[in-house]
Amino acid sequence: MLFVFSMSLLEGSWSNVVDIFTLDHTGHIQVHKDDYAKRPKIHKTIENPAVVETTLKNHEDVTGWAPRVYSSALAYGGNKTSIARIFGIDPELEPTVTRILQKVSAGQYFSAQPNADGYFPAMIGRGLANSLRLDVGDEIVLISSGADGSIANDIFIITAIIGNTTSFDRLGVFLPLTVAQEFLSIGGEVHEFALLARNKHDNEQLAVELQSLMPSLNVSPWQQIEATFYRTMQSDKQGNYFTMALIVFIVFIGVLNTVLMSVLERTKEFGVLKSIGCRPSELVKLIFIETVMLASISISVGLALILPVIVWFTEVGIKLDISVDMGGVVFDTMKGDLSAYVVFMPMGFMLLTAALISLPPGLRAARILPRVALGSH
Amino acid sequence: MKTVIETKNLVRKFGEAQTQVTALSNVSTHIEEGEFTAIIGPSGSGKTTLLQLIGGLDEPDSGDVFLSGTNIANMSGRQLSDFRRDHIGFIFQSYNLIPVLSAQENIEYIMLLQGIDEKDRKTRVQEMLALVGLEGLGDRRPAQLSGGQQQRVAVARAMASKPDIILADEPTANLDSTTGIALLDMMRDLNAQMNMTFVFSTHDQKIMDRADRLIHLEDGIVHLDEIRNS
Ligand SMILES: Nc1ncnc2c1ncn2[C@@H]1O[C@H](COP(=O)(O)OP(=O)(O)O)[C@@H](O)[C@H]1O
Numbered sequence: 343m344l345f346v347f348s349m350s351l352l353e354g355s356w357s358n359v360v361d362i363f364t365l366d367h368t369g370h371i372q373v374h375k376d377d378y379a380k381r382p383k384i385h386k387t388i389e390n391p392a393v394v395e396t397t398l399k400n401h402e403d404v405t406g407w408a409p410r411v412y413s414s415a416l417a418y419g420g421n422k423t424s425i426a427r428i429f430g431i432d433p434e435l436e437p438t439v440t441r442i443l444q445k446v447s448a449g450q451y452f453s454a455q456p457n458a459d460g461y462f463p464a465m466i467g468r469g470l471a472n473s474l475r476l477d478v479g480d481e482i483v484l485i486s487s488g489a490d491g492s493i494a495n496d497i498f499i500i501t502a503i504i505g506n507t508t509s510f511d512r513l514g515v516f517l518p519l520t521v522a523q524e525f526l527s528i529g530g531e532v533h534e535f536a537l538l539a540r541n542k543h544d545n546e547q548l549a550v551e552l553q554s555l556m557p558s559l560n561v562s563p564w565q566q567i568e569a570t571f572y573r574t575m576q577s578d579k580q581g582n583y584f585t586m587a588l589i590v591f592i593v594f595i596g597v598l599n600t601v602l603m604s605v606l607e608r609t610k611e612f613g614v615l616k617s618i619g620c621r622p623s624e625l626v627k628l629i630f631i632e633t634v635m636l637a638s639i640s641i642s643v644g645l646a647l648i649l650p651v652i653v654w655f656t657e658v659g660i661k662l663d664i665s666v667d668m669g670g671v672v673f674d675t676m677k678g679d680l681s682a683y684v685v686f687m688p689m690g691f692m693l694l695t696a697a698l699i700s701l702p703p704g705l706r707a708a709r710i711l712p713r714v715a716l717g718s719h
Numbered sequence: 720m721k722t723v724i725e726t727k728n729l730v731r732k733f734g735e736a737q738t739q740v741t742a743l744s745n746v747s748t749h750i751e752e753g754e755f756t757a758i759i760g761p762s763g764s765g766k767t768t769l770l771q772l773i774g775g776l777d778e779p780d781s782g783d784v785f786l787s788g789t790n791i792a793n794m795s796g797r798q799l800s801d802f803r804r805d806h807i808g809f810i811f812q813s814y815n816l817i818p819v820l821s822a823q824e825n826i827e828y829i830m831l832l833q834g835i836d837e838k839d840r841k842t843r844v845q846e847m848l849a850l851v852g853l854e855g856l857g858d859r860r861p862a863q864l865s866g867g868q869q870q871r872v873a874v875a876r877a878m879a880s881k882p883d884i885i886l887a888d889e890p891t892a893n894l895d896s897t898t899g900i901a902l903l904d905m906m907r908d909l910n911a912q913m914n915m916t917f918v919f920s921t922h923d924q925k926i927m928d929r930a931d932r933l934i935h936l937e938d939g940i941v942h943l944d945e946i947r948n949s
């Protein structure tokens with residue numbers, strides 16, 4: 343049972359972590375020009391985003407996609423300054439990939455429209471808001487350099503605060519895509535497309551497929567984008583599987599020992615059964631059925647006890663007091679993963695184990711001479 | 720008279736080399752249908768060994784056991800257990816009831832193995848309980864019965880399958896003498912009523928006095944074979 347539980351937690355916690363950062367920002371797959379993913383430069387833009395858009399829109403395994411532009415800037419609020427990271431996002435399309443709507447912690451999610459005074463909206467990260475002492479409704483001034491080498495500067499009105507001080511975008515300034523493109527003088531071009539796959543487990547395969555459709559660009563699954571994190575996760579999983587294999591082995595030995603002991607203890611009883619005419623094969627059957635029944639009962643009881651816990655973990659999870667930073671991803675809720683695999687794999691394994699384990703003592707009881715069996719206590 | 724049990728030159732040794740003990744040496748005897756026979760002799764004389772060999776619970780070093788004319792050495796494990804199930808009933812010195820089963824389940828078990836249907840089993844169990852004088856105690860577990868009552872359950876169990884032969888190894892040794900004699904008298908009555916062949920061992924004088932025939936064992940050798948028609 344512990345086994346079902348830990349499998350659930352292991353699969354669950356990692357799939358959660360992956361969800362957290364893919365749905366926070368990365369998406370399942372990203373499309374870039376050249377090596378933008380490794381060495382971002384403002385001029386490495388995707389020149390014909392319309393082609394990419396059509397490709398993504400028409401692919402049935404792509405459930406959401408969003409274009410983005412990036413740059414860094416200096417931000418002024420009142421008499422304070424800070425460096426900031428500009429995220430140009432499409433207000434309509436970004437929520438189809440990330441959970442940005444849920445990350446609005448104050449104010450309102452923006453649109454691409456300027457306000458009555460002609461100022462465009464911006465949403466800023468909590469970290470930036472704190473250090474510049476800015477709030478919803480305040481003005482923020484951004485200074486950056488455009489792709490053509492010109493100096494870019496403009497005033498924006500803050501409509502929302504995004505995330506918290508530990509989010510990756512705590513120093514971010516979100517601008518509507520078209521506004522960001524103009525600010526940075528990159529025309530209609532973008533730096534990145536992020537997209538979601540219909541089945542998150544098939545994203546690597548989908549990436550290969552999309553790559554062949556767009557040979558002039560670079561299509562990367564999140565496993566490549568977040569290579570360091572991915573390696574950490576893989577080795578952690580392996581370590582955990584090893585631990586579990588060890589636990590299973592110990593359990594196996596324990597069960598074997600229990601079954602063997604109970605059969606040994608009852609040697610005399612089996613001797614009696616044999617002397618009143620129980621066939622050897624009937625003894626094997628008897629021991630087999632008893633063991634499997636015992637295993638079934640204990641599995642059912644165990645499952646009945648653990649299932650609510652797993653369900654609760656899957657649905658609610660434990661809100662950790664301290665958020666754990668795993669490979670750059672903030673992990674503050676521990677959740678389980680409930681699937682047939684997680685529940686039935688260990689159960690089936692236990693039953694099979696019990697069935698197998700019952701055989702050697704069963705055969706031993708079947709072969710022993712009744713005189714020897716009767717003589718033991 | 721029909722010979723139901725025959726042993727020919729039975730030899731059974733235990734242990735190796737220096738410490739080897741010859742429990743039985745060259746025991747040849749035959750027992751007829753319906754006899755009420757006691758195997759007697761001091762402790763260590765080979766009584767248990769002989770009964771176990773006759774019942775096929777143990778294998779001799781040499782010699783043969785014939786039951787109703789069939790050499791049991793030629794039977795497969797399954798044939799032997801089926802033969803025991805249908806033709807032999809065992810009674811042990813220490814009762815050997817299955818502790819987790821009630822008295823009636825203990826009696827019923829062998830009929831279950833015989834594939835007798837439930838209705839017949841239940842009637843037969845009641846019959847058997849009445850026969851050994853334990854009406855109404857069928858639901859009790861062995862631990863809730865006295866030694867004498869447990870041994871009566873064991874007798875009922877041994878007889879439930881309607882065997883031809885009952886083998887009993889010192890059935891009264893764990894009972895006080897009054898209970899022991901009562902048990903033996905009961906066995907005697909059953910023997911007379913049902914024409915089952917009884918072979919039991921004892922070293923108790925009062926018990927052996929009730930047998931028709933006494934086979935005296937000493938150091939694994941048959942010393943004397945007395946037929947006493949009282
Ligand atoms: N399992 C055994 N191992 C060694 N010696 C045994 C074993 N069983 C019986 N014996 C020896 O065989 C002899 C006969 O034993 P047994 O048939 O039990 O005698 P009885 O039942 O008349 O007391 C004894 O000397 C006993 O010590």
Ligand SMILES: [Mg+2]
Nearest residue numbers: 766767768889
């Ligand atoms: Mg003995």
